[in-house]
Amino acid sequence: xxxxxxxxxxxxxxxxxxxxxxxxxxxxxxxxxxxxxxxxxxxxxxxxxxxxxxxxxxxxxxxxxxxxxxxxxxxxxxxxxxxxxxxxxxxxxxxxxxxxxxxxxxxxxxxxxxxxxxxxxxxxxxxxxxxxxxxxxxxxxxxxxxxxxxxxxxxxxxxxxxxxxxxxxxxxxxxxxxx
Numbered sequence: 001x002x003x004x005x006x007x008x009x010x011x012x013x014x015x016x017x018x019x020x021x022x023x024x025x026x027x028x029x030x031x032x033x034x035x036x037x038x039x040x041x042x043x044x045x046x047x048x049x050x051x052x053x054x055x056x057x058x059x060x061x062x063x064x065x066x067x068x069x070x071x072x073x074x075x076x077x078x079x080x081x082x083x084x085x086x087x088x089x090x091x092x093x094x095x096x097x098x099x100x101x102x103x104x105x106x107x108x109x110x111x112x113x114x115x116x117x118x119x120x121x122x123x124x125x126x127x128x129x130x131x132x133x134x135x136x137x138x139x140x141x142x143x144x145x146x147x148x149x150x151x152x153x154x155x156x157x158x159x160x161x162x163x164x165x166x167x168x169x170x171x172x173x174x175x176x177x178x179x
Contacts, residue, residue, distance in 0.1 A: 020076070022070050022076045022077070022079070023078075023079045023080075024066060024070055024078065024079075024080060024081060025080075025081055026062050026063055026066045026080060026082075026083055027056055027062075027082070027084070028056040028057050028058070028059050028062060029059040029062025029065070029066065030042050031059070045057055045059075052085040052086050052087070052105075053085070053086040053087055053088055054085070054086045058108070060105075060108035060109045060111070060112040061112055062109075063080065063109045063110075063112040064113065064116045065116070066116075067080065067113065067116045067123050068116045068119050068120070068121045070121075071116075071120070071121040071122055071123075072121075077122045077124040078121060078122060079124055079126075079127070080123070080125065080127060081127050082127060082129040083106075083126065083127070083128060083129060084106070084128050084129040085102060085105045085106075086143040087102050088144070089102075089133070089144045089149055090149075091151070095158070096158070096160075097158050097159075097160040097161065098160075099160045102147075102162040103161065103162050106128065106162065106165075106166065106169075110169070110174065111178075114174065128147065128166065130145045130146045130147070131148060132146040132157065133148065133152075146160070147159065147163035148160065148163055
């Protein structure tokens with residue numbers, strides 16, 4: 001007698017259906033090189049390499065190679081379901097939230113994603129994480145990923161500089177990335 005699976009009859013039949021697309025969350029990546037016997041070995045970044053507030057390495061090439069390899073491997077359209085970075089954001093005395101690192105990060109990653117598409121990856125969508133600062137499941141309110149700053153005490157929402165910049169990227173269908 002074979003193993004049994006818990007759950008209602010027919011669950012496995014339902015979940016084994018072919019996929020329509022491949023979704024991936026890509027925030028960072030690791031550089032690798034061929035090591036002894038061809039085994040992959042991590043290539044460390046030099047001291048001072050950019051890090052997010054979460055201490056994730058900034059590796060824009062991850063958004064080129066990740067979607068490209070996923071597409072080559074699975075032959076499915078790719079959606080980048082999450083991409084962004086956590087910064088130390090606050091409302092400045094001028095009433096605005098200045099987050100140049102988020103703009104720089106997002107520009108670099110979107111340019112790398114553009115290269116994945118030029119390389120032949122069928123990328124159908126990109127979703128920035130996140131629209132608003134939020135409660136991160138493992139970190140609580142310590143990390144701010146949003147394009148809109150949220151004052152957690154009052155609920156007041158302030159669009160960050162990156163929100164205005166990203167709106168321009170969307171309006172231009174990405175042409176402003178190279179401006």
